Structure formats: C-alpha cells, structure tokens
Amino acid sequence: MGHRLGRWHLLLIALVAALLIGALAMLGLDRAMRVSALAETRTAATSQAAILAAGLESELNKFSLVPRVLAVDPEVGTLLAGDRSERSVLNRRLAALARQTNAAAIYLMDADGLTLAASNWDRPDSFVGSEYGFRDYFAGALRDGTHTEFALGTVSRRPGLYLAERVGPADRPLGVVAVKVEFDSLERKWRDAEDGVFVTDLDGIVLLASNPDWRFRAAEAETAAGARPARDPARDAMRFGIAQIETLALPWAGPATSRIRMIEKIQPIAPVGWELHLLADPAPRLSTAIANGRLAGVLGLALLGLAGAGGFIWLRQRSERATAQVAAQTAALREQLQQANRLATLGQITAGLGHEIRQPLAAMRVYAESGGRLLAADRKDEAAGNFDKIAGLADKIGRITEESLQFSRRTPSEPKDIPLTEVIEGSLLLLRDQIRQSGITLVLPEHDEAAVMVRAQHVQLEQVLVNLLQNALQACGTGGHITIAVAADRQQVRLSVSDDGPGVATELRDTLFQPFITGRPEGIGLGLAIARDIMGRIGGDLVLEDNETGACFTMMIPAA
Incomplete structure (x- = not known):
C-alpha cells in the first residue's frame, strides 16, 4: 500500500514537473516566435520602402526635366x-x-x-x-x-x-x-497596397500620405538640433491651408487589449530632400507566428512520439507553403526592384536623350522653313529633298523614343532567341550623349561577332549592359577607353565590358555583387547585385575578370 502511494506520489511530481517544463517551453517559444515575426516584418518593410522610394524618385526625375527643357x-x-x-x-x-x-x-x-x-x-x-x-x-x-x-x-x-x-x-x-x-494616383496605390505610407519635407511636414488625414501634419521626430523651429502661421495658411500645424501621432496596431506600435522604415528621397516613411503592421505576423508556435508546442507535448511524427509532417508542409509564399513575394519584389532600377537608370540618362531629340527637332524646323520657301519659289525638287531629310530625322527621333519606351516597360518572363547586336545597339543609343560628352574612346566588336543569337530577354540584357557601361564611364572618366568584346561557343556567349579606370579595390572583390556594397561614395550598391540576379535567372552569370588595367565585367549568356 505504501509502495503504491509512493509511486502515485512520484507520478504526480513528474506530472507537475512536466506541466511546469511545458509552460516554460511555451513561454520561450512565444518569445522566440515574436522576435522572429518582428524581424521578418522589419526586413520586408525595409525592402518595400526602398522600392517605393525608387519609384517616387523616378517620377520626380521625369517631371524635373520638363521646366528645364521649356526654359x-x-x-x-x-x-x-x-x-x-x-x-x-x-x-x-x-x-x-x-x-x-x-x-x-x-x-x-x-x-x-x-x-x-x-x-x-x-x-x-x-x-x-x-x-x-x-x-x-x-x-x-x-x-x-x-x-x-x-x-x-x-x-x-x-x-x-x-x-x-x-x-x-x-x-x-x-x-x-x-x-x-x-500625386493622387500614387497615394491611391499606397492606400490599397500598404499599411501606411507618408512623405515628409525637410521640416517634417507630411506632404503625401496613404491616409488623407495625415497630410500637412508634423511628424513626431525632432530635428538633429532638438525641437523644430517656430513656424509662420500666415505662410503655412497660404501653402497648406492650415495656420496651426498639428502633430501626427503614428498609429498603433492590434486589438485594444494588446496594442503594438507600428514598425516605421524611413527612406530618403533625392533630389528634393524628402523622406518616405513606410509603416508596417506586425500584428498579423505576430498572431500567426505565436498561434503556430503554441499549436506546435501543444501537439509536441500531448502526442509525444506519434504526435511528434505528425507535427513534423505538418511543420514540413507549413514550411513548404511559407517557402512558396516567400518565393512568390521575393519574385514580385525582385521584379519591382528591377523595374525601379530601370526607371531610375532611364531618369539618369533622360537629359542626354532630350539632347539627342532636340538636335533633329531643330534641324527639322530649319528644313521645313526652307522647304516652304523653295515651294514658294517653285523649286519643287529641292523642296522634296528637304522633306526627305525631315522624314529621316523623324525616323531617328522615333528610334530614340521607342528604345527608351521599350527599356522602361515591364517585360514578359519567357526568354526568346534574339541577336546580341540589338542589345548592344539599343544600349549605346540610350547612352550616346553620355559617351560623347565624356570623350570616351569606345571599341566595339565586329558586326559578325555581335550578331550571334542568344536565349534571353532583350530588356533584361539591355538593363545589365547599360549598368556595366555606366559604371565603366564613371570609372575611366574623361578621355578614357572602353572595350566591348564578344566571344561565343555552342553553350554560351560571353559579352565583356572593360575599361582603363582604377579597377576594383582588392577588399571589395569578394563582396562586390552583394547588395549595398559599392566602391563609390554616392552609390547605393544595388546595380551589380540586380544585374547578377538577372543573369542568374536566365541561366547565365555575371563575373568580374582579371584585367591588366581597370575592370572587366563579363556577361555569360545562354546561346540560342
């Protein structure tokens, strides 16, 4: 009898100990899932803020050229x-x-x-x-x-x-x-797609926002010198329609019993000195992560061996679903980032395209006026010659605008057979003004070499080549030399861009293709990372090769 009571006593102690261990494990699991969910939210918010900022900068760069040209x-x-x-x-x-x-x-x-x-x-x-x-x-x-x-x-x-x-x-x-x-259409897109987005000026005043009630309020953050300077009510009333600027209190997320502060990511906007603020709600990820963690813990404690096997299968399926979802989101973000990079690149070279267009436009006007005078003088043959020249100049403007429009479009995901010469000619057409102004000596491959067929997407290859050529122009400076070379075999085509600049620093060679790694003070380190990602997705690669002088980057493209 005493032996039986002793055994029940030990079983009770073991049960209490198991419950305590389970409770402690549950608390630890909750904390771990919470930390992981918050980290995922911050990472996703950082990437999304960079994409939105790049899109807004591209829009501003496009409009900034209009008054300059008209002036x-x-x-x-x-x-x-x-x-x-x-x-x-x-x-x-x-x-x-x-x-x-x-x-x-x-x-x-x-x-x-x-x-x-x-x-x-x-x-x-x-x-x-x-x-x-x-x-x-x-x-x-x-x-x-x-x-x-x-x-x-x-x-x-x-x-x-x-x-x-x-x-x-x-x-x-x-x-x-x-x-x-x-920016009405842009704010509507933010409202439909994001938890909260707003843009502030140098004084911290909200100018654009996914929530119209936030506009023309002062963000909570203070300046580096402390409190914000006093404002002029009369000037604010004229600019914003509000004499007294109220403070914007950032929203909270989650139910009233367990409210969570929204995660805020800030991205600078060039060239106007604005800042884009992205608010991310961590509550959905937190609740999902904690619920999933507790369910996994209960199943593990309750079912032990058999339930552990079932839990393993469930976790594996859940991981596969999460992996598929993350892969889909990553693919979408990658495509958005590539598009933002293309638009940002196009914004940088738009001034040169404007110069390329203004010259034939001026010539067309002269030929048209001269043609009118020739017609008035009944010199029809000479006038016809002027109009033929006008048609040729119009074709040239058409090629320039069509190339810039094609470069800015979103492209289909399926590769096709294309001649490499089209990619080279399109890239040089976009960069012609920069090359001419820099006094660069450009060495091109023979036409037969460049006419080789490759299996890829025209715009994506052009995006990579434009990035490499821009880097080479910046590296070798005025009066430098840039060489484009092509070599091909049955499996792949190698398109190389080399310059006579200072080359890549030794300490950067191993990490050069990682995001946010750059050798230029003004660079953000995304161009080469995006370029290698593009090449990898079409079955090729982008590598830095040894060169006697300067740098040499080689695009390895699948042959058609």
Whole structure:
C-alpha cells in the first residue's frame, strides 16, 4: 500500500514537473516566435520602402526635366520678349505636353509673376491672367534659377509639387516656367497596397500620405538640433491651408487589449530632400507566428512520439507553403526592384536623350522653313529633298523614343532567341550623349561577332549592359577607353565590358555583387547585385575578370 502511494506520489511530481517544463517551453517559444515575426516584418518593410522610394524618385526625375527643357525653348523666349502672336500655339503645346506627362498644369509667367500661357488655357480654372509673384517657387526660381515648392493650388485648392525654372539670365530674367505635379494616383496605390505610407519635407511636414488625414501634419521626430523651429502661421495658411500645424501621432496596431506600435522604415528621397516613411503592421505576423508556435508546442507535448511524427509532417508542409509564399513575394519584389532600377537608370540618362531629340527637332524646323520657301519659289525638287531629310530625322527621333519606351516597360518572363547586336545597339543609343560628352574612346566588336543569337530577354540584357557601361564611364572618366568584346561557343556567349579606370579595390572583390556594397561614395550598391540576379535567372552569370588595367565585367549568356 505504501509502495503504491509512493509511486502515485512520484507520478504526480513528474506530472507537475512536466506541466511546469511545458509552460516554460511555451513561454520561450512565444518569445522566440515574436522576435522572429518582428524581424521578418522589419526586413520586408525595409525592402518595400526602398522600392517605393525608387519609384517616387523616378517620377520626380521625369517631371524635373520638363521646366528645364521649356526654359530654353525658343517659342517661350519669344513670348516673354513681348511677341504675343504665337501665344495660342504655345498654349496648345503646353496642353499636349501636360497630357503626355500627366502633369496637372504647365504654365509660363513673366518677370512680374503674370501668367501668359498655360496648359489649362481653355478651361474655367485657367491660370492665364493670374498673378503668382507671391509664390515661393516663383521668387526662388528668379533668385536661384530653379526652385520647388509643395503647396495647395491657389485656384484648385488641390495639393501638388511645383517645379519652377527661370527663363533668361539672373541679371535680366524674362520669366519663369512652372510645372505642377499631383500625386493622387500614387497615394491611391499606397492606400490599397500598404499599411501606411507618408512623405515628409525637410521640416517634417507630411506632404503625401496613404491616409488623407495625415497630410500637412508634423511628424513626431525632432530635428538633429532638438525641437523644430517656430513656424509662420500666415505662410503655412497660404501653402497648406492650415495656420496651426498639428502633430501626427503614428498609429498603433492590434486589438485594444494588446496594442503594438507600428514598425516605421524611413527612406530618403533625392533630389528634393524628402523622406518616405513606410509603416508596417506586425500584428498579423505576430498572431500567426505565436498561434503556430503554441499549436506546435501543444501537439509536441500531448502526442509525444506519434504526435511528434505528425507535427513534423505538418511543420514540413507549413514550411513548404511559407517557402512558396516567400518565393512568390521575393519574385514580385525582385521584379519591382528591377523595374525601379530601370526607371531610375532611364531618369539618369533622360537629359542626354532630350539632347539627342532636340538636335533633329531643330534641324527639322530649319528644313521645313526652307522647304516652304523653295515651294514658294517653285523649286519643287529641292523642296522634296528637304522633306526627305525631315522624314529621316523623324525616323531617328522615333528610334530614340521607342528604345527608351521599350527599356522602361515591364517585360514578359519567357526568354526568346534574339541577336546580341540589338542589345548592344539599343544600349549605346540610350547612352550616346553620355559617351560623347565624356570623350570616351569606345571599341566595339565586329558586326559578325555581335550578331550571334542568344536565349534571353532583350530588356533584361539591355538593363545589365547599360549598368556595366555606366559604371565603366564613371570609372575611366574623361578621355578614357572602353572595350566591348564578344566571344561565343555552342553553350554560351560571353559579352565583356572593360575599361582603363582604377579597377576594383582588392577588399571589395569578394563582396562586390552583394547588395549595398559599392566602391563609390554616392552609390547605393544595388546595380551589380540586380544585374547578377538577372543573369542568374536566365541561366547565365555575371563575373568580374582579371584585367591588366581597370575592370572587366563579363556577361555569360545562354546561346540560342
């Protein structure tokens, strides 16, 4: 009897000990799952913030070129000089340009701020005749040559970014060209896809937001010097429609009984000095991770051996599903990052493309005017020759614009057989102005060598080659040498880009293709990482090879 009681006593102690061990294990498991879920949320938020910032920077770079080009347009200068005969033509040009670029408005003001021409000239809310000399962007453009300001529209009361450029020299300004950009569609995309996104200016004022109630509030963070400087209520009322700027309190997530602070990731926006803030809600990942951890723990403690086998199968299936989901999300993020990189690259070379287009446009105008005079003089054969030249120049502009549009498009995932010469010619067409301005000596492969067929995607190969050529241009500087070489066998084609620059530092060679590793102070270290990822996904590779001088990067492409 005493022996039986002793055994039950030991069993009870063992049971209590097992319960205590199980409870401690459950607490430890909860903590581990919580830490893991928060880390996953931070990692995903960091990647997504970088992608959104790159997209916004690309949009801003696209619009920043419009006022610069218009500021040197002959028709703009003629109108500001006092000739109003072509005002209606300029109004229609501005309207067409606003439609093409999706700008809210493009308008031209004289040196006193009076609007002379505008893209909305034929609408009830036309800017023509309105005076904007009191605006900061107008005064700043007259003073500095270029200026930006985010504010409510005087007429529309809709918020937008004003990009202004002075026309004429600083000592005798003729006027100012301004472009207003609205971000309604971008904010709607953020609202549908993200937990929370907002953009602040240098003073911490929210300018763009996925939640309209956050706009024109001051972010909670203070400046490096401490509290933010006092604001001018009258100026804020004019810019934002609010005299007293309230503080934006970041939202919390989760149920009221266990609220969790949203994770915030900040990404700088060049060149306007803004910051993009991405808010990520960790609550779904936390609840899922903790619930899954507890379920796994209960199953493990309750079923022991048999349940352990079942738990192992369940965990394996769950891991496979999570792996598939992560793979799908990674593929989507990779494609978005590649697209953002293409748009950012296109934004960097757009000024050169504008130069390539302006020259034939000017020549076309001269040939057209000359052709008209020849027709008036009944010299039809000579006039026909002028018009043939105009057609040839139009074809050249078409090739440039088509190449830039193709470079910016999202591409299908299936590779196809393409001649390598098309990729080389398209890349050089995009970079022609940079190469010419740098005085680079460019050595190209023979046409027969470059005409080899490869199995890949045109735009993706072009994205990698443009990245390598831009790196080579920056490395070798003015008057350097760049060589493009092609070698092929039955399995693969090797496309090499070599330069005579300083080469790659020894300490960077092993980590050069890792994200955020760069040898340039102004670089972010994503170009080569994206380029190698692209090559790997088509069955090729990107390698750094030994070279007597400078650097040599080789694209290994599957042969067709």
